[in-house]
Amino acid sequence: xxxxxxxxxxxxxxxxxxxxxxxxxxxxxxxxxxxxxxxxxxxxxxxxxxxxxxxxxxxxxxxxxxxxxxxxxxxxxxxxxxxxxxxxxxxxxxxxxxxxxxxxxxxxxxxxxxxxxxxxxxxxxxxxxxxxxxxxxxxxxxxxxxxxxxxxxxxxxxxxxxxxxxxxxxxxxxxxxxxxxxxxxxxxxxxxxxxxxxxxxxxxxxxxxxxxxxxxxxxxxxxxxxxxxxxxxxxxxxxxxxxxxxxxxxxxxxxxxxxxxxxxxxxxxxxxxxxxxxxxxxxxxxxxxxxxxxxxxxxxxxxxxxxxxxxxxxxxxxxxxxxxxxxxxxxxxxxxxxxxxxxxxxxxxxxxxxxx
Amino acid sequence: xxxxxxxxxxxxxxxxxxxxxxxxxxxxxxxxxxxxxxxxxxxxxxxxxxxxxxxxxxxxxxxxxxxxxxxxxxxxxxxxxxxxxxxxxxxxxxxxxxxxxxxxxxxxxxxxxxxxxxxxxxxxxxxxxxxxxxxxxxxxxxxxxxxxxxxxxxxxxxxxxxxxxxxxxxxxxxxxxxxxxxxxxxxxxxxxxxxxxxxxxxxxxxxxxxxxxxxxxxxxxxxxxxxxxxxxxxxxxxxxxxxxxxxxxxxxxxxxxxxxxxxxxxxxxxxxxxxxxxxxxxxxxxxxxxx
Numbered sequence: 267x268x269x270x271x272x273x274x275x276x277x278x279x280x281x282x283x284x285x286x287x288x289x290x291x292x293x294x295x296x297x298x299x300x301x302x303x304x305x306x307x308x309x310x311x312x313x314x315x316x317x318x319x320x321x322x323x324x325x326x327x328x329x330x331x332x333x334x335x336x337x338x339x340x341x342x343x344x345x346x347x348x349x350x351x352x353x354x355x356x357x358x359x360x361x362x363x364x365x366x367x368x369x370x371x372x373x374x375x376x377x378x379x380x381x382x383x384x385x386x387x388x389x390x391x392x393x394x395x396x397x398x399x400x401x402x403x404x405x406x407x408x409x410x411x412x413x414x415x416x417x418x419x420x421x422x423x424x425x426x427x428x429x430x431x432x433x434x435x436x437x438x439x440x441x442x443x444x445x446x447x448x449x450x451x452x453x454x455x456x457x458x459x460x461x462x463x464x465x466x467x468x469x470x471x472x473x474x475x476x477x478x479x480x481x482x483x484x485x486x487x488x489x490x491x492x493x494x495x496x497x498x499x500x501x502x503x504x505x506x507x508x509x510x511x512x513x514x515x516x517x518x519x520x521x522x523x524x525x526x527x528x529x530x531x532x533x534x535x536x537x538x539x540x541x542x543x544x545x546x547x548x549x550x551x552x553x554x555x556x557x558x559x560x561x562x563x564x565x566x567x568x569x570x571x572x573x574x575x576x577x578x579x580x581x582x583x584x585x586x587x588x589x590x591x592x593x594x595x596x597x598x599x600x601x602x603x604x605x606x607x608x609x610x611x612x613x614x615x616x617x618x619x620x621x622x
Numbered sequence: 623x624x625x626x627x628x629x630x631x632x633x634x635x636x637x638x639x640x641x642x643x644x645x646x647x648x649x650x651x652x653x654x655x656x657x658x659x660x661x662x663x664x665x666x667x668x669x670x671x672x673x674x675x676x677x678x679x680x681x682x683x684x685x686x687x688x689x690x691x692x693x694x695x696x697x698x699x700x701x702x703x704x705x706x707x708x709x710x711x712x713x714x715x716x717x718x719x720x721x722x723x724x725x726x727x728x729x730x731x732x733x734x735x736x737x738x739x740x741x742x743x744x745x746x747x748x749x750x751x752x753x754x755x756x757x758x759x760x761x762x763x764x765x766x767x768x769x770x771x772x773x774x775x776x777x778x779x780x781x782x783x784x785x786x787x788x789x790x791x792x793x794x795x796x797x798x799x800x801x802x803x804x805x806x807x808x809x810x811x812x813x814x815x816x817x818x819x820x821x822x823x824x825x826x827x828x829x830x831x832x833x834x835x836x837x838x839x840x841x842x843x844x845x846x847x848x849x850x851x852x853x854x855x856x857x858x859x860x861x862x863x864x865x866x867x868x869x870x871x872x873x874x875x876x877x878x879x880x881x882x883x884x885x886x887x888x889x890x891x892x893x894x895x896x897x898x899x900x901x902x903x904x905x906x907x908x909x910x911x912x913x
Contacts, residue, residue: 315816316816317812317815317816337815337816338815338816338817338818338819338820339818340816341818342816343816344812344813344816346809346812346813348809350809350810350812350813351810351813352810352813352814352827352828353810353832354831354832363814363817363819363827364817364818364819367814367817367818367819367820367823367827368818415813415817416816416817418817419817419818
């Protein structure tokens with residue numbers, strides 16, 4: 267089912283949770299709503315599910331306005347952040363709930379409910395846990411029960427609120443890959459909320475980056491990562507080095523740096539900020555053109571990646587660089603070493619365009 | 623053992639009592655003397671009076687005791703008390719659940735006012751509570767003429783006693799449920815609605831099972847108070863023997879007539895009910911903890 271969100275606004279007292287939000291979601295897409303806490307992503311999800319009424323705007327499912335439809339009639343599967351499993355029911359009854367509460371006319375027979383529930387429990391690999399209570403399950407298992415419960419009613423839309431938020435890193439990764447696989451099999455239009463950029467980049471077809479109740483950018487993971495439209499998106503999707511300098515003759519100058527900028531800024535003469543990802547900082551042992559001297563102040567070994575903290579010598583500022591383990595070994599860096607750095611790629615934003 | 627955050631919120635704080643750590647251990651002398659003081663206090667103020675009730679009740683022998691509790695007036699008082707309880711407690715259960723549901727699952731204007739009003743019967747003296755009903759429904763009261771014209775008796779009759787009892791015991795169920803339902807939040811109800819259940823089914827299958835022990839606990843307290851209520855009922859009952867006397871009123875009359883053994887015999891009956899109530903309450907508290 268396709269979903270259109272048109273100019274939706276929501277206010278809680280004096281707090282504007284959503285401002286004029288519009289998104290077009292294709293049928294079968296897996297969408298990530300990504301943003302910091304308080305950015306309105308959960309509010310938007312709840313408005314789509316009907317758990318929260320919007321103040322303005324419309325929600326359309328398959329071209330039909332459902333803005334005023336009761337949540338129980340929206341045929342939406344909602345997976346809650348803390349699972350919200352029925353604590354006094356077994357896993358089986360949790361999953362069966364949505365089928366059992368149907369009006370008599372549309373309710374499947376007991377045997378059919380049982381078959382369906384066992385099929386779903388098999389899907390989430392919990393068939394041996396049917397008689398357990400939620401408190402007897404681990405976080406990842408509870409999450410899977412919540413998912414099975416939401417899927418039992420055969421929803422046209424699956425909404426997941428921070429589905430992996432409360433899980434440890436390993437389970438989290440496993441579960442999100444599993445969710446992706448599940449989605450590829452069933453093609454239910456799905457929207458999940460997350461504040462973890464890695465999760466969004468890993469799983470989603472498209473990412474909606476939100477901030478202060480507004481949409482900053484919508485695009486494929488690659489698009490938002492490599493072509494962020496605003497400093498906020500750039501900042502939120504990864505670590506970043508800032509070069510606050512001045513644009514002049516197609517170059518950005520900052521300290522001793524003079525960096526060529528894209529052609530669109532060739533005739534701009536203004537204060538601007540260059541954004542460079544840590545892995546785009548080039549480190550050399552000897553001076554080459556365009557580099558400035560810097561001193562290695564810290565080295566963090568994070569598995570396959572090595573993070574290097576550098577202190578620039580021309581201006582009193584720190585830079586963060588990322589190397590692969592091999593690069594790191596070839597360079598043979600030690601804390602205190604003098605090196606030469608330059609940005610390989612940078613993105614320029616002019617501060618006036620964006621108030622940050 | 624794995625515990626999710628939502629579960630931790632759900633456990634009432636009384637479960638959170640940790641085993642005493644060594645750092646919090648007082649010297650033996652202090653521990654024993656504190657325990658002794660507490661026990662002595664309890665013995666003097668609770669055990670001694672309770673025992674004396676039974677001693678006085680049986681002072682003139684078992685025959686007098688059983689005669690006292692099977693006397694027509696005593697039986698009528700017991701019957702009236704039971705009738706009042708069977709009307710007042712279920713009504714308070716319904717009101718308490720509705721009030722707690724409204725106050726914890728919804729946001730609306732005047733919520734805090736309602737929360738305060740629910741507590742009012744605890745703050746007001748029961749005598750005043752009784753007087754309020756006299757002022758409303760008595761012969762000189764606001765609706766007095768109308769009630770007289772239509773031959774409806776409220777004051778000095780069963781309806782007045784029921785009303786006064788309901789008023790006094792109003793907060794018990796709601797007070798018990800509000801913190802419980804606040805701690806449980808609304809997410810299970812939201813899950814139920816999003817799975818297609820209507821409001822009633824959500825309440826019946828999700829909310830009620832989650833609050834059943836708390837509700838039961840509140841009902842027991844409510845029940846105990848409804849049986850024992852004296853002040854408010856005394857004002858509205860009119861003390862008509864064999865008609866509008868509840869057990870506590872009957873005891874008072876017997877006592878004022880110097881029939882000590884009979885008074886204490888009925889009192890002992892009430893004490894037994896009270897002790898039974900406490901035992902059931904403890905079982906419920908223990909049950910609700912283990913669920």
